[in-house]
Amino acid sequence: MTVPVTRRTLLQMAGALAASPAAPLAAQDWPSRPIRFVVGTLPGGSADVIARIVGEPLSERIKQTIVVENNTQGAGAVAQQLVNKAEPDGHTMLMMTAGYPPQMAMKKSPPFDAIDGYSFVGMLCGYPFVYAVKPDSPITSFKDLLARAKANPGKVTYNINAKGSIYHVLTKWIEMEAGVDMTPIPYRGSGPAFADVLAGRVDVMVDPATTAFPRIQAGQLRVLALSSPERFPLMPAAPTVQETVPGISFMSWLGLVMPPKTPPAIVDRLNRTTRDILATPDIQKKLVTAGSAATPTTPAEMREKVAAEYRRWSKIIEVARIDRQ
Numbered sequence: 001m002t003v004p005v006t007r008r009t010l011l012q013m014a015g016a017l018a019a020s021p022a023a024p025l026a027a028q029d030w031p032s033r034p035i036r037f038v039v040g041t042l043p044g045g046s047a048d049v050i051a052r053i054v055g056e057p058l059s060e061r062i063k064q065t066i067v068v069e070n071n072t073q074g075a076g077a078v079a080q081q082l083v084n085k086a087e088p089d090g091h092t093m094l095m096m097t098a099g100y101p102p103q104m105a106m107k108k109s110p111p112f113d114a115i116d117g118y119s120f121v122g123m124l125c126g127y128p129f130v131y132a133v134k135p136d137s138p139i140t141s142f143k144d145l146l147a148r149a150k151a152n153p154g155k156v157t158y159n160i161n162a163k164g165s166i167y168h169v170l171t172k173w174i175e176m177e178a179g180v181d182m183t184p185i186p187y188r189g190s191g192p193a194f195a196d197v198l199a200g201r202v203d204v205m206v207d208p209a210t211t212a213f214p215r216i217q218a219g220q221l222r223v224l225a226l227s228s229p230e231r232f233p234l235m236p237a238a239p240t241v242q243e244t245v246p247g248i249s250f251m252s253w254l255g256l257v258m259p260p261k262t263p264p265a266i267v268d269r270l271n272r273t274t275r276d277i278l279a280t281p282d283i284q285k286k287l288v289t290a291g292s293a294a295t296p297t298t299p300a301e302m303r304e305k306v307a308a309e310y311r312r313w314s315k316i317i318e319v320a321r322i323d324r325q
Contacts, residue, residue, distance in 0.1 A: 040076025106164030
């Protein structure tokens with residue numbers, strides 16, 4: 001059966017053809033106003049430092065202002081929800097941290113889907129977690145730390161930034177594998193925890209390399225071990241955790257995400273732009289100075305990494321019987 005072509009049909013076809021280039025043009029016109037870059041940690045923390053290192057050249061390349069907004073409410077949960085609910089127009093993005101998967105795994109009733117709740121853009125950088133003590137601490141090595149913890153269950157203390165945070169679940173994983181029991185002490189930020197470690201009120205400092213390395217290099221902390229799978233090039237003399245507890249390795253990370261249903265063309269353009277920035281010697285040098293290394297990925301690779309870590313930490317939380325909130 002042949003459908004007659006009327007004047008109305010021709011006008012509809014013409015309208016559809018005229019509208020078809022709109023999607024790529026929208027990506028080309030992006031951004032049309034300042035971009036809100038939400039960071040769920042305090043100023044001076046690793047996520048904030050990297051946001052500003054990457055944000056400046058990104059602003060120059062896309063020819064638009066990038067406003068870094070620190071929102072630490074709910075240990076970053078408010079920042080996550082803010083971006084999840086934002087308009088998917090490419091003008092809001094979140095600095096996602098490695099703390100996101102365990103944080104979502106800790107929730108009995110997550111406010112949104114842990115994976116489908118964002119449009120993933122790509123990873124930016126990676127770095128190990130550091131276990132360190134004050135310079136005159138009687139704890140001489142990571143092996144000694146575990147020996148003391150085994151001899152004195154619950155007496156050895158370490159800092160975390162929240163129950164179920166990456167600081168907590170990573171150390172709990174170590175405790176489970178080593179057969180020891182240590183006590184986490186919550187702090188809001190690295191600074192207050194560092195002060196109490198120096199004062200002797202907490203035994204062990206658990207911190208990302210981005211903030212721990214400068215303190216170690218300044219002689220303010222003494223490193224016991226790094227969580228990297230092998231000796232980290234930026235601190236090759238430091239032993240790894242798995243040299244004492246085989247099988248334990250973890251690299252922390254930072255990456256970019258945008259609200260769900262952000263147009264793929266905008267996501268892809270932002271991914272390409274950030275990958276180009278991460279490839280520049282100047283940015284790589286700044287990342288090294290901050291204790292990290294560039295680890296660019298595709299959006300799909302970031303999505304899979306976050307999903308894999310969500311599964312891993314969910315299992316550890318279950319086995320360790322950490323009460324979900």
